[in-house]
Amino acid sequence: MSNFKRRDFIKTTAAAGVGATLFAPNIVKGKDDRKVRIGFIGVGGRGRSHLRNILLRDDVIVPAICDIDPEAITKAQKMIKDAKQKAEAYTEGEFAYEKMLDRDDLDGVIISTPWLWHTRMAVAAMRKGKYAGVEVSAANTIEECWDLVETYEETKVPCMILENVCYRQDVMAVLQMVREGVFGELLHYRCGYLHDLRGVKFNGESGAEFGPGSHGEARWRTAHSLHRNGDLYPTHGVGPVALMADINKGNRFVSLTSTATKARGLNDYIVKKAGEDHPNAKLKWKLGDVVTTTVTTARGETIIITHDTNLPRPYSLGFRVQGTNGLTDFDYHTRRVFIEGTSKGHGWEEAKPYLEKYDHPLWKKYGEYAKGSGHGGMDFFVAHAFVESIKRKVNPPMDAYDAAAWSAITPLSEMSIANNGEPQSFPDFTRGRWMTRKNDFALNDEF
The missing domain is CATH 3.30.360.10 (Dihydrodipicolinate Reductase; domain 2)
Structure with missing residues (x-):
């Protein structure tokens, strides 16, 4: 029932036009302005948890995924097919994500990979004009922390740390x-x-x-x-x-x-x-x-x-x-x-x-829709914040x-x-x- 509720939530807000900027023009020119296009770098356990929640939304398309683990790709592709979508898979080596980021049909990417890859992938995404949603922790060294900040300041492309708690x-x-x-x-x-x-x-x-x-x-x-x-x-x-x-x-x-x-x-x-x-x-x-x-x-x-x-x-x-x-x-x-x-x-x-x-107030408003999304509902909210930030072309709430x-x-x-x-x-x-x-x-x- 929770999955249907979340789908109904997206449809209802689309029809009602909740908020004057709920469906801001898409970043990618010439595309349907009611669809956000999100790619996934890393579709292991945590990545597929994000993928499941994103696929429940009628306002998001997943055009591409990336992982070097064939089993993870197979499981993710089944989820995407079941959602009646189709995604290209990038699997050729540790830097396959760079080729995926060259696509011109991605607004943002969700990064759920081993820790040592978080910063370099987030930086690469920002440099390619894609909102970066990066799992925790976002950096391993002080130099990497500065890399995140300085890349954001240079490119003006936001980065969101996906801290669900x-x-x-x-x-x-x-x-x-x-x-x-x-x-x-x-x-x-x-x-x-x-x-x-x-x-x-x-x-x-x-x-x-x-x-x-x-x-x-x-x-x-x-x-x-x-x-x-x-x-x-x-x-x-x-x-x-x-x-x-x-x-x-x-x-x-x-x-x-x-x-x-x-x-x-x-x-x-x-x-x-x-x-x-x-x-x-x-x-x-x-x-x-x-x-x-x-x-x-x-x-x-x-x-x-x-x-x-x-x-x-x-x-x-x-x-x-x-x-x-x-x-x-x-x-x-x-x-x-x-x-x-x-x-x-x-x-x-x-x-x-x-x-x-x-x-x-956010829990009062969306608590029912969040049920079943993972980790007691908080996974719904962190994914929702990432998607809405992209729609509105604003800095995310955790930057x-x-x-x-x-x-x-x-x-x-x-x-x-x-x-x-x-x-x-x-x-x-x-x-x-x-x-x-x-x-x-x-x-x-x-x-």
Whole structure:
């Protein structure tokens, strides 16, 4: 039913003309101005999740896809055929995406590839005049962060970091509470990525293999844990917090310090799965099992970010927002609020009444259509924002400056840990414009 609802949503808004600019002229001259043309670079698990949501829209055509994995291409092509569309596949080598980007019938591309390709593909897309929607994190090094910003400034072609958690329903409700002053002046945040990924990092015959011959993210993601020590995946937590704290739009990240525990979780997992004699049991993993990063902002707030993916644990993003009037801890396993003068005594209140009262207008408007789109509905909103930004020819709600600032946490945390927790300064990717830019995230009635 959810799929039909989302299709009906597109048809209804088309007929009613929701918003004066809902169907702005298409970027590609001579094409149907009610159709956005989006290509896909990477159609593995995450890429096909985006593809599924995009194919449900009657206002989008998918003319081309790119991947070097034949199985991924086959699965994606079946989805496209079932949607009564036809796409050309680009599969010849790691740089096949460059040929796809030479097409003149693409308005934008969605990039869902291994991390090391994100920046170069986004930069290539912008240079070819295509909106770049890039999965997280958007960059691996400070140089890559600058590449995103400088390419956007040079080409004026937008780049959107596809951070779906920014659209999670409880996250957006808390954003409303922040904007309406429920917590008073904000002082402190906590967030992170606390997710047992051992089963993602390893598979194969023994359950302890990675790299060539394995499948899924084990082919590429696990190597980062072997060679790098830092917060390797910060944006699910820090993206929502950055929007609440007006980062790049009235505020900015100033510095961070990071520390890491010893690395034991992956060795222990391999031994339990395959025994002490398995070759991978002898590896020395660089990534500390728990990485803790503290960020300071220009307005004097602090943000604690935790990265924890190598140990047995339930999933959590560890959100906390705290101000002069109170605070909230909110996640799937704990949703609670304390507001001075409202909450009784010094006890916590259930967050549910607050989350319902401050449910964001976008969720009130589109929540039913978002059901079944993935990750509790937030995947609908992030895809919708990307498509609508292209239609309207406007900068997306999470732009190249956000992609750079949020992603910079990874290399800066690596540098801090390598230097015994020494503070690291954030570049000002906006070159001072953070002081005058306005935070308009989710203030538009459409995205």
